[in-house]
Amino acid sequence: xxxxxxxxxxxxxxxxxxxxxxxxxxxxxxxxxxxxxxxxxxxxxxxxxxxxxxxxxxxxxxxxxxxxxxxxxxxxxxxxxxxxxxxxxxxxxxxxxxxxxxxxxxxxxxxxxxxxxxxxxxxxxxxxxxxxxxxxxxxxxxxxxxxxxxxxxxxxxxxxxxxxxxxxxxxxxxxxxxxxxxxxxxxxxxxxxxxxxxxxxxxxxxxxxxxxxxxxxxxxxxxxxxxxxxxxxxxxxxxxxxxxxxxxxxxxxxxxxxxxxxxxxxxxxxxxxxxxxxxxxxxxxxxxxxxxxxxxxxxxxxxxxxxxxxxxxxxxxxxxxxxxxxxxxxxxxxxxxxxxxxxxxxxxxxxxxxxxxxxxxxxxxxxxxxxxxxxxxxxxxxxxxxxxxxxxxxxxxxxxxxxxxxxxxxxxxxxxxxxxxxxxxxxxxxxxxxxxxxxxxxxxxxxxxxxxxxxxxxxxxxx
Numbered sequence: 105x106x107x108x109x110x111x112x113x114x115x116x117x118x119x120x121x122x123x124x125x126x127x128x129x130x131x132x133x134x135x136x137x138x139x140x141x142x143x144x145x146x147x148x149x150x151x152x153x154x155x156x157x158x159x160x161x162x163x164x165x166x167x168x169x170x171x172x173x174x175x176x177x178x179x180x181x182x183x184x185x186x187x188x189x190x191x192x193x194x195x196x197x198x199x200x201x202x203x204x205x206x207x208x209x210x211x212x213x214x215x216x217x218x219x220x221x222x223x224x225x226x227x228x229x230x231x232x233x234x235x236x237x238x239x240x241x242x243x244x245x246x247x248x249x250x251x252x253x254x255x256x257x258x259x260x261x262x263x264x265x266x267x268x269x270x271x272x273x274x275x276x277x278x279x280x281x282x283x284x285x286x287x288x289x290x291x292x293x294x295x296x297x298x299x300x301x302x303x304x305x306x307x308x309x310x311x312x313x314x315x316x317x318x319x320x321x322x323x324x325x326x327x328x329x330x331x332x333x334x335x336x337x338x339x340x341x342x343x344x345x346x347x348x349x350x351x352x353x354x355x356x357x358x359x360x361x362x363x364x365x366x367x368x369x370x371x372x373x374x375x376x377x378x379x380x381x382x383x384x385x386x387x388x389x390x391x392x393x394x395x396x397x398x399x400x401x402x403x404x405x406x407x408x409x410x411x412x413x414x415x416x417x418x419x420x421x422x423x424x425x426x427x428x429x430x431x432x433x434x435x436x437x438x439x440x441x442x443x444x445x446x447x448x449x450x451x452x453x454x455x456x457x458x459x460x461x462x463x464x465x466x467x468x469x470x471x472x473x474x475x476x477x478x479x480x481x482x483x484x485x486x487x488x489x490x491x492x493x494x495x496x497x498x499x500x501x502x503x504x505x506x507x508x509x510x511x512x513x514x515x516x517x518x519x520x521x522x523x524x525x526x527x528x529x530x531x532x533x534x535x536x537x538x539x540x541x542x543x544x545x546x547x548x549x550x551x552x553x554x555x556x557x558x559x560x561x562x563x564x565x566x567x
Contacts, residue, residue, distance in 0.1 A: 106138045108280075111147050111304065112287040114154035115297025121146035126277050126304065131197040131418040131455040138195075140280045143305030145313035148272065151301035152319040155243045155270035158298030163240045163268040167222040170266055174219035176293035177262075181212050181254075181286075188254055188285055195279045196253060197417040197455070198378065211258040213535050214551065218266040221553060227560075233567050238560040240268030241345055242321030245314040247307070247335070248283075249327045250276035250420050251381040251477075257286050259539075259550045260324045261300065267559035272301045272320070274311050278420050280304040307331070315339060322346065322559065326383075329475075329500075329544050336547070347548035347558050349383070349540055351475040352503030355496040356386040357517060359489070359509030360395065362529075367508035368399050370530050372406040372481060374506075376459055379417050380479035381424075383545075384504035384525065388465075388472060389483045390492050396485045400443055400463045403483060407444045410459045410479070418455040419478060425455040428478030435462050435471040440482070467495050475501065489517065497522045502542030506530075524549070 110117035124142035129135065141147075162170075181188070188211075189204035198207055227238045246260040257273060264271050275283035287302040303310050315323050315338045322345035325335045329350040339346040356371040358364065374386045391399040410416050419425045432447045445460030457478050465472050465482040472482050486492040496505060497520075505523040507514040508530075518526040524541040527533075538554035540546050548558050 105136050108138060108140045108284060111141060111143060111151065112284075112291070112300075112302040113147070113151045114301065115291070118150070120144070121150070126280065126306070128195050128278070128281060129421070130194050131420050133453055134455070138281055140284070140304045143274075143303040143310040145309070147303050147305065148274075148310055148313040148317060151272040151303050152243060152245075152314070152317050154298035154301055155272050156319045158296060159240075159242060159270045162270055162296060162299050165268065167225070167227065170268065171219045171222035173293055173295050174215060174222070174262060174266060177289055177295075178212055178215040178219060180289035180292045181215060184285060184289060185209065185212070188282060191281050191285060192253060192279075195281050196250065196420055199415055199417050202377070207252060207254060210535060211254045214255070214258050215262045217536055217552070218262045218556065221556060222266055225553065225556065231564075235565045235567070237563045237565065238557075239563055241559050241561055242269060243319055244269045244271045244559060245317070245320040245323045246271055246273045247311050247314065247323070247325045247327070248273065248275050250278040251378060251383075253279035253282040254286060256326050257283055259555065260326075261286075263550075263555045264324070264559045265295070265299065267556055269322070269559050270299050272303060272314060274303050274305060274314050277304070277306055316342070318342075320344065324558070325349070332546065347550075348546040349548070349550060350503075350544060350546040351501055352383040352385070352541065352545050353388060353473065353475055353499045353501040354384055354386050354504040354506070354523070355388045355390055355521075356506040357390045357492050357496050357508070358392070358395070358399065359492075359507065359513055359517065360392050361510035361513060362508035364395055364399060365402055366530070368402040369406045371506065372403055372410070372461070375481045376407070376410045376416055376479050379419055379457070381419065381477055383475070386506055387476060387481055389481060390486055390495055391483060393485050393487055396483070400483055403461050403481065404443050407459045407461050407481070412450040412456040412458065413454070416456075416459055416479060419457055420455070422455055424477070425457055428457050428476055428480065431471055431474070431476045431478070432457075432460055432480060435465070435469065435480075435482070438469045438471070440465045440469060440471060443483075445479075467498055473499055493517065493520055500544040503545035504541070
């Protein structure tokens with residue numbers, strides 16, 4: 105077990121104010137692999153003060169210089185890709201291939217995209233007799249989840265730094281090691297002291313202190329809708345800006361004109377990726393009644409190709425595993441038909457859950473309404489397109505979705521879905537496109553130019 109000491113505050117690793125620690129557990133074998141400091145409100149205060157002191161100079165730094173630092177950060181992340189991937193595998197349980205390609209690779213692309221965007225982004229424009237300026241919000245408190253421990257950090261920190269903001273990051277307590285690697289990369293990239301700060305700690309302690317701190321101008325939070333409500337209420341009460349990327353219950357709608365085998369097979373693969381620990385996982389598959397049983401058979405065959413311990417990793421913790429198993433048991437209790445998987449542990453060690461598929465799921469069932477965050481898929485039957493639309497839109501969430509079918513029909517359907525991002529016939533994830541949700545899936549957008557806008561104030565000068 106490796107013991108890590110200190111917080112990255114004001115450009116250096118500094119001792120934590122208290123003696124509390126957090127144990128980091130490898131979810132594949134349930135062994136403690138590291139220990140990090142459990143930050144207190146005092147640590148958060150030191151980090152916010154450092155960020156506040158660094159803000160005026162960083163905000164005044166020309167975009168070209170900010171771009172140069174982000175380019176250097178991108179290069180530092182490239183150099184650490186193998187180390188990042190190994191760390192994500194160790195503390196999250198992600199299989200090595202996706203750990204390298206996605207968990208370590210995607211943040212490189214996103215960081216580089218903001219370095220490039222700064223070369224063309226219009227921070228100033230003329231509107232009649234006014235000059236409209238876009239200026240950095242100030243100090244950003246970023247609270248990130250464990251499911252994509254580096255991507256979620258970069259999706260907040262890179263645009264905030266690009267905008268001219270300074271940042272205090274509180275990463276998920278389950279995956280702090282990846283965040284520490286990121287802090288090392290920031291240091292190597294030559295950002296001025298205090299521009300980026302890292303405090304590891306528990307959500308109810310360090311996270312709450314960050315949300316409530318008077319020196320923080322904007323809170324950017326990614327996590328569950330339940331916690332997001334509390335974060336939003338606290339930030340709103342203090343009249344702080346807030347960006348929330350929350351839960352999802354994404355529908356994959358298969359129209360009669362679709363390639364059924366492709367739509368079901370790729371949908372299952374999507375839901376199994378990252379062990380289902382994705383807010384935009386396609387966990388509800390909606391199929392026309394005439395094709396339903398064929399789709400169920402295809403899903404059973406497809407899910408059999410996803411193996412725990414190989415391409416499907418464990419869930420991040422024992423609590424998360426137990427939560428997902430509880431949903432599977434709830435599905436059985438409410439009358440859904442178990443097609444594959446089930447509540448029994450597939451392996452003797454590790455927080456694994458069997459890839460699970462339910463059929464005969466109705467829209468009112470718990471597994472059709474609540475976010476499970478595990479490798480569990482529900483197949484629902486619809487009579488016609490209007491019913492499919494009601495079912496797709498019939499949850500409190502609206503983060504993402506997918507439509508499969510004849511291109512014109514699929515696009516027309518997607519336009520009527522209440523979701524922030526919809527893939528059509530297997531459309532690929534675009535790291536330059538805005539990501540965020542409708543309804544209780546959040547407030548604001550991440551990635552691309554829209555993600556940069558979240559961290560900017562608007563000012564107009566009249567002449």
